[in-house]
Amino acid sequence: MVFPILYTLYLSFTNWNLTSGMEPSFVGLNSYLRVFYEPRFLHAIGRTFSFTASAVAIEVVLGVAIALILNRAFVGRSFAKLLLLLPLVATPVAVGIVFNLFYDPTIGLLNFALDALGLPQGRWISSENTVIASLVLVDVWQWTPMITLIVLAGLAGLSEEPVEAARVDGASEWQILRYVTIPMVMPVVLTAMILRLIDALKTFDIIFAMTGGGPGYASETLNIMGFKYSFEYFRMGQSSVILVALFVVVLLCSLGIMKLRASSEN
Amino acid sequence: MKNKIVTTILFYLLVLIIALVVLFPFLWMLTSSFKTQVDIISWPPKLLFEPTLQNYRKVFEEQDFLKYFFNSTIVGAMAVGLSLLLGLPAAYSISRYAQKKLAVFILLARLMPGISFLMPWYIIFSRLGLMDSYVALILSHMLIALPIVVWIMSTYFSTIPRELEESAMVDGATRQMAFLKIILPLSGPGIITATTLSFIFSWNNFMFSQVLSMERTKTLPIAVYNFLSYAEVDWGGVMAAAVAIMTPAIVLTMIFQKYVVKGLTMGAVKG
Numbered sequence: 001m002v003f004p005i006l007y008t009l010y011l012s013f014t015n016w017n018l019t020s021g022m023e024p025s026f027v028g029l030n031s032y033l034r035v036f037y038e039p040r041f042l043h044a045i046g047r048t049f050s051f052t053a054s055a056v057a058i059e060v061v062l063g064v065a066i067a068l069i070l071n072r073a074f075v076g077r078s079f080a081k082l083l084l085l086l087p088l089v090a091t092p093v094a095v096g097i098v099f100n101l102f103y104d105p106t107i108g109l110l111n112f113a114l115d116a117l118g119l120p121q122g123r124w125i126s127s128e129n130t131v132i133a134s135l136v137l138v139d140v141w142q143w144t145p146m147i148t149l150i151v152l153a154g155l156a157g158l159s160e161e162p163v164e165a166a167r168v169d170g171a172s173e174w175q176i177l178r179y180v181t182i183p184m185v186m187p188v189v190l191t192a193m194i195l196r197l198i199d200a201l202k203t204f205d206i207i208f209a210m211t212g213g214g215p216g217y218a219s220e221t222l223n224i225m226g227f228k229y230s231f232e233y234f235r236m237g238q239s240s241v242i243l244v245a246l247f248v249v250v251l252l253c254s255l256g257i258m259k260l261r262a263s264s265e266n
Numbered sequence: 267m268k269n270k271i272v273t274t275i276l277f278y279l280l281v282l283i284i285a286l287v288v289l290f291p292f293l294w295m296l297t298s299s300f301k302t303q304v305d306i307i308s309w310p311p312k313l314l315f316e317p318t319l320q321n322y323r324k325v326f327e328e329q330d331f332l333k334y335f336f337n338s339t340i341v342g343a344m345a346v347g348l349s350l351l352l353g354l355p356a357a358y359s360i361s362r363y364a365q366k367k368l369a370v371f372i373l374l375a376r377l378m379p380g381i382s383f384l385m386p387w388y389i390i391f392s393r394l395g396l397m398d399s400y401v402a403l404i405l406s407h408m409l410i411a412l413p414i415v416v417w418i419m420s421t422y423f424s425t426i427p428r429e430l431e432e433s434a435m436v437d438g439a440t441r442q443m444a445f446l447k448i449i450l451p452l453s454g455p456g457i458i459t460a461t462t463l464s465f466i467f468s469w470n471n472f473m474f475s476q477v478l479s480m481e482r483t484k485t486l487p488i489a490v491y492n493f494l495s496y497a498e499v500d501w502g503g504v505m506a507a508a509v510a511i512m513t514p515a516i517v518l519t520m521i522f523q524k525y526v527v528k529g530l531t532m533g534a535v536k537g
Contacts, residue, residue: 003386004378004382004383004385004386004387005378005382007385007386008382008385008386011385018389066284069277069280069281069284070281070284074277074278074281076281080281080284080285081523081527082519082520082523083285083288083289084288085519085523085526085527085530086288086289086292086516086519087288088530089466089470089515089516089518089519089526090292090470090512090515090516091469091470091486091487091490091508091511091512091515092470092472092487093470093472093487093490093491093511094295094487094490094507094508094511094512095291097490097494097504097505097508098291098294098295098505098508099291100494101294101298101501101504101505102291102294106307107306107307107311107501109294109311112311141287141288141291145288146530149527149530149531150530150531152531153527153531198376198377201379202379202380204380204381204472204473205470205472205473205487208472208473209472209491209494223379223381226379226381227381227473230381230384230385230388231388231477236385236389239385240385243379243381243382243385246379246382247377247378247379247382250377250378250379251377254377
């Protein structure tokens, strides 16, 4: 555990290139400067944030909404819960492949649907402008159910008393939802959000399998860029800088939300 | 009364839409895997078609998928088994001795991007000549399984009353014996949860095997991915491969449904 952290940190101060056959040599902050000056790196940071922020925001809103809808006794409830599990355990690489078929510009179902509705067809993952949004859509499909399941479990654990008290006081269903149920389940929602946020920042399989970071660098996030620097270019020094940056981003984001969570519990 | 009927119908309609959105990619994958290439690329998309098994034949006969299947199973089973061996005692001590530091360590493993482990491993394993070996893959997949085991089991052990092993220890049992003879037999459901989840996540992992395995130890996700990149046009074959890789995870989930839900939601609801 400690070793990889320290080793990555150490390598980030070297200019080690695995293909050169030379041992790591210490260059101080040189690798940092080189990476930070590259526009490609800054873009990757921006993309990591925009991908994560939009995916997690949509997933939390949709996930909580679906959980509130499903949080009642109905015929087929356990079957619905089983369905929700399926995207979570589906192999990401295979999910990416299926969505690639949907997104295909000529034979894909999505363009067929747009065409049938009389709308212009999209280029989805083959256009620099839409590739991130298309990847967000896949992430939303796969991970919204996790928020839903967690919130459902949270709702099941709530005590009925405050809701009944509010009902006795003549509150409408909407008011109960807004002022009683949602505040009570908020800590659970925030925890689900932390988990999702950490994983979304590190998304790899889907992006790698669907676009490989392309077209151009248009869907290259920090994680993908780090991977390429390590295992395609073998520039270990610079890739370590990228990994340190990614780790710092993950750490800061999780600390931020944990603080938010602590304050929501008080 | 009428109002109630309308809301009920609306509610089921909503549930139906949610179910369809969730299921649709699976259904499309499944139907496409039985289509010929001509049917897949036909425009408009064909809903009625003559099913064929040629895609599956191709995947299993020409592509050696059984071997990759075997690799994934071995790596997953060994990684989960070793993680249980190490993780169960660790989880027990976290739960009983309130080992905060160890718990933070595990949280850190959750935070760290997998690739920061992968880079040092890559260097070490290639120097030791362990690239493309089962050892390297199993060790790397333990990074997926071990935190899940420790996390789930330490929460689970905390729900077992201390009095149980304390009374055994009063009767002269050592703590190790109390753990083995009393606590472990009571922990079946927790162990099933941890095992199922960690096996599924090991099964699905792509990044570690992509770097550490080559022809000999290649796991299924890599095989499916390679199949995609060099046979880009063969959509039927790719869909059959996707069905083949997802089926075990989905079957496990259906069998152990209750435990999978518990495992996925436990940390968030209790933590």
